[in-house]
Amino acid sequence: MTTRYEVRILSSQGVLLKILDRFTSLQITHGLNAIGTLALTLPTGIIESYFVEPDTRIEVWRSVTNGPLKPVLNQTWFCRKPVISYGSGSYTTTINAQSALSLLDTRIINTYEGTAQADKTGPADNIIKAYCREALGGLASSDRSLSAWLDIETNTSQAPSVSAAASRKPLLQVCKEIAQDSASSGTRLYFDIIGAGGTKFGFCTWTNIAGIDRRSQLTLSPEFGNLDNVTWTRDFESERTVVIAGGAGQGANRIIQTAANTAALQVSPFARRELFVNASQAETNDAVLGYARSQMRANRARQTLTGTIIQNASTIFGIHWGLGDLVRGQILDTVLDCMIEAVSIRVQDGLETITGQLRSI
Numbered sequence: 001m002t003t004r005y006e007v008r009i010l011s012s013q014g015v016l017l018k019i020l021d022r023f024t025s026l027q028i029t030h031g032l033n034a035i036g037t038l039a040l041t042l043p044t045g046i047i048e049s050y051f052v053e054p055d056t057r058i059e060v061w062r063s064v065t066n067g068p069l070k071p072v073l074n075q076t077w078f079c080r081k082p083v084i085s086y087g088s089g090s091y092t093t094t095i096n097a098q099s100a101l102s103l104l105d106t107r108i109i110n111t112y113e114g115t116a117q118a119d120k121t122g123p124a125d126n127i128i129k130a131y132c133r134e135a136l137g138g139l140a141s142s143d144r145s146l147s148a149w150l151d152i153e154t155n156t157s158q159a160p161s162v163s164a165a166a167s168r169k170p171l172l173q174v175c176k177e178i179a180q181d182s183a184s185s186g187t188r189l190y191f192d193i194i195g196a197g198g199t200k201f202g203f204c205t206w207t208n209i210a211g212i213d214r215r216s217q218l219t220l221s222p223e224f225g226n227l228d229n230v231t232w233t234r235d236f237e238s239e240r241t242v243v244i245a246g247g248a249g250q251g252a253n254r255i256i257q258t259a260a261n262t263a264a265l266q267v268s269p270f271a272r273r274e275l276f277v278n279a280s281q282a283e284t285n286d287a288v289l290g291y292a293r294s295q296m297r298a299n300r301a302r303q304t305l306t307g308t309i310i311q312n313a314s315t316i317f318g319i320h321w322g323l324g325d326l327v328r329g330q331i332l333d334t335v336l337d338c339m340i341e342a343v344s345i346r347v348q349d350g351l352e353t354i355t356g357q358l359r360s361i
Contacts, residue, residue: 001316003352004063007040009048012055012078014149014199018048024092024348028060030073031342031357032190032210032324033179035172036099038077044084044091051095052082058097059196064316071196072345073323075099100193100201103146104172107135111167113248114283118167121286124159124182124189125205128175131164132203135171150193151202158207160185162293163286165247165279180294182207184259188361190324210324215337218314218321220307220358221330226315230307232331240275240299241265247279247288257285259292264301275299302359305329305336309356317343317354329358336360 007020023042030036038058042051050056056079061069077097084093109131111117117134120127129152133139138147162181166174175191182189190210195201220227241264247255265271279291307329309315321327321340329338342357 165282245292
């Protein structure tokens with residue numbers, strides 16, 4: 001198997017400025033519901049001034065065995081921190097960039113508690129999109145709107161109903177908390193800003209699976225020669241099985257709601273592990289309960305299987321597996337349904353190393 005990479009440099013408006021087919025190194029890390037990072041190191045001799053301008057766009061395209069070029073992870077990256085360094089008689093420039101999801105980290109829910117813009121109830125995927133429309137989409141004020149560059153997917157009502165109270169919170173944090181609340185109600189919820197090869201991006205959500213279900217096709221295991229550096233962990237250290245959230249009000253008038261992991265509580269007579277969380281911005285019972293559920297999800301016991309996916313003829317990244325795919329992971333006699341939650345790509349001196357992080361579902 002051979003691969004070829006092409007790095008495209010575009011202006012902040014999406015105008016193609018330069019195509020690079022050589023670079024010193026490239027490092028990409030991207031996970032579900034998280035801002036991805038890119039570090040591109042180049043000999044200074046091929047650097048142009050626009051390479052280091054704020055919000056310069058970077059696209060990475062990859063071809064496998066002389067096949068067509070495809071955008072890696074369907075992502076565009078924004079220049080955030082260029083660094084010029086000197087050593088061993090030469091200069092290099094490293095462009096550090098973030099994925100388009102970082103746009104959500106530039107907005108807050110800029111409204112008062114108790115307003116329709118701050119407090120919402122409905123399908124979790126719809127609520128996430130509503131907050132995005134009002135903070136940076138078509139319903140945002142003209143000085144905040146990115147609707148000329150960002151399309152927000154229409155509502156699909158695929159996730160369970162939740163409540164959220166988000167006054168003055170960062171938009172990305174709100175989206176993550178709603179996704180956790182949805183998961184604690186039985187439906188995993190994922191979101192991202194995707195798009196490469198055009199001027200506009202798209203904000204999308206997915207339920208239960210963000211990629212392709214490959215469990216009937218692909219099992220990753222050291223025994224099969226496609227998984228290395230494997231670690232299986234079952235972690236109860238930080239588990240909390242009962243989460244009590246305190247909302248608006250004081251003393252006996254304060255809204256209190258409790259979320260409990262009933263299955264976990266049956267495991268042991270010592271299984272009750274309590275946590276109190278402050279949700280003073282939440283002014284309804286549903287909103288406080290939703291916050292308690294999201295925190296219970298964040299503090300659940302975790303069973304993880306991690307490892308380095310070995311690429312061979314049947315495990316080629318982008319063909320046989322990708323970010324968000326469901327696969328089976330196996331170590332000794334333990335077989336788990338796993339999701340590929342993060343991907344790391346490194347290219348240096350023409351050699352490609354790709355790892356995938358698995359987590360049981």
